[in-house]
Amino acid sequence: MARVLLAEDDSAISEPLARALRREGYDVVVCGDGLQAYEAGRSGPDLVVLDLGLPRMDGLEVCRKLRADGRTAPILMLTARADEVDTVVGLDAGADDYVTKPFRLAELLARVRALLRRTGPGDVPDKDVVRIDPQARRAFLGEEEMQLTAKEFDLLRVLLREQGKVVSREQLMREVWATHWYGSTKTLDMHVSVLRRKLGEDVARPRFITTVRGVGFRFERTDQV
Structure with missing residues (x-):
């Protein structure tokens, strides 16, 4: 079972998203701030869904530190800021993809599946392809x-x-x-x-x-x- 780290401080987003990910067959760990996300990210999740605006340590810093530590799991950024500069900064920090809020759940799940297929864990669910x-x-x-x-x-x-x-x-x-x-x-x-x-x-x-x-x-x- 692929393990997904979901770092999002807004429970109105994190709770339904975590339920949807679990329905898809993933083991989901939820964190509400950047420091928790960084520590959980070091434990080796298969994918990180990372909000840009986390408290205590923002998503960009979490992303940079995980990459500096040699963590290679794909990172999908969630951002409420849609302009090109924020997108480029996030990708330069080491993110693999991004989704702008508000997002359609089906699109986010599709991006999760695509990133996991790209990195190739053997137990990624493919029933939705x-x-x-x-x-x-x-x-x-x-x-x-x-x-x-x-x-x-x-x-x-x-x-x-x-x-x-x-x-x-x-x-x-x-x-x-x-x-x-x-x-x-x-x-x-x-x-x-x-x-x-x-x-x-x-x-x-x-x-x-x-x-x-x-x-x-x-x-x-x-x-x-």
């Missing part, structure tokens, strides 16, 4: 091949191609079902529902396909960030 082989018309969830109908595969193909972007109902109907479509989109809703089940989604907390009311659907980024 969705990929397709368009030529062979095969789809995979992790290492398991999914059994999809022709329409389900085409629907997944379009959503994956546009992952991270909203795809309108009209575009999906046009590309998957017909060149021009003016009728009901109930058949689309039915296929999305089935596809979600095959992706193992929790209806209350979708991880892959997000409904954008009044517009269409968005496939959250999983294999890319």
Whole structure:
């Protein structure tokens, strides 16, 4: 089980984020200030999620000290400051990536997975990686091949191609079902529902396909960030 150090002093952020990380299968250690984060970071976590504005020792200093100590675990910075200077300073301090607050949980989790895959611990969960082989018309969830109908595969193909972007109902109907479509989109809703089940989604907390009311659907980024 990959171990994630979460250093965030705002409990409104740290508590739900820690729960989400644990649901993903990670062992999570939470710290509320920079000195605690530095000490915990020296114990060898597989990844550090580090808030820039920590009390007692800010995130930049924690990052610099961990790198100076030879700690190589990837560091994902959380920052409420979006300007380029802060980003460059954070990366120069040794951070591997950054996310600006407020952030979408799905995006942050995707970045965590990407950083852990890059460093290659053998026990990183890969159940959330969705990929397709368009030529062979095969789809995979992790290492398991999914059994999809022709329409389900085409629907997944379009959503994956546009992952991270909203795809309108009209575009999906046009590309998957017909060149021009003016009728009901109930058949689309039915296929999305089935596809979600095959992706193992929790209806209350979708991880892959997000409904954008009044517009269409968005496939959250999983294999890319």
